[in-house]
Ligand SMILES: Nc1nc2c(ncn2[C@@H]2O[C@H](COP(=O)(O)OP(=O)(O)OP(=O)(O)O)[C@@H](O)[C@H]2O)c(=O)[nH]1
């Protein structure tokens with residue numbers, strides 16, 4: 001459920017237990033340290049020592065954030081998320097670049113993003129906003145919702161699958177939406193935070209909350225505003241429309257500027273792709289290249305280590321299970 005400083009909370013058949021994360025569990029690589037959403041094998045408590053994390057199984061998906069410090073690798077914020085709800089408020093000016101960044105992050109994780117437009121009750125022209133955002137998110141489901149009128153909430157519940165995470169700027173309505181999905185007020189919303197001024201860390205909150213229709217809502221601090229980290233594939237998916245045209249450029253390394261035979265510029269001139277979107281794509285590619293350059297070699301070897309570590313962990317897990325049976 002959550003992990004910090006050598007300890008984690010884990011859901012087991014016997015209920016929630018606190019388990020020790022031994023120093024060896026992350027093999028010196030923060031990418032493989034257990035985090036919210038991981039499945040782990042625990043060694044049962046012995047007299048004088050509580051349960052210990054023995055192995056963490058391979059992750060189906062991982063939301064990774066680049067850390068601010070130069071020496072660090074990426075940091076896994078959440079594992080095994082199936083659906084990422086990317087929230088965009090219809091009550092504020094639309095910032096497409098930010099939305100595209102979140103979509104790239106979600107795609108990169110291996111989870112399926114759903115673009116959820118919130119606060120439809122506060123928007124005069126929902127239809128054109130929806131059309132605009134459909135262009136920003138080709139290949140992604142776009143849903144219009146309102147926590148006030150209840151619009152779109154049934155549809156959203158129906159499309160959510162497995163472990164669900166909420167991503168979006170502050171004030172977009174993530175907590176409000178989360179509470180509607182949970183059917184009770186478990187997440188502190190803007191209104192509440194303003195009155196008690198303490199924030200949600202004061203209550204013993206859980207980072208994995210069961211959803212009434214099945215699945216869980218994953219709500220972990222720090223997940224809400226994260227930067228791109230080595231999200232090459234995620235960007236390709238997010239800008240699939242540009243990438244499709246780019247295959248027809250005369251030069252394979254076309255920068256889509258003044259090159260002759262640039263199919264992307266042709267598509268922009270024909271009004272098929274907005275110039276804003278190409279600018280945003282290039283800005284995010286630069287941001288991603290910067291994040292990748294800071295960590296490059298170490299991250300890649302780290303990733304290899306994660307893969308190897310996971311394979312080793314799995315073999316160890318199987319041996320462990322055999323011994324138990
Ligand atoms: N009119 C209207 N207001 C909403 C809706 N959803 C949320 N709000 C309001 O928007 C404000 C922010 O909502 P939150 O749910 O706290 O937003 P958040 O995304 O969780 O914000 P952070 O926790 O700061 O990231 C609150 O005052 C909510 O009451 C909606 O559908 N319609």
Ligand SMILES: [Zn+2]
Pocket residue numbers: 246249250254255256257259261262263264265
């Ligand atoms: Zn080109």
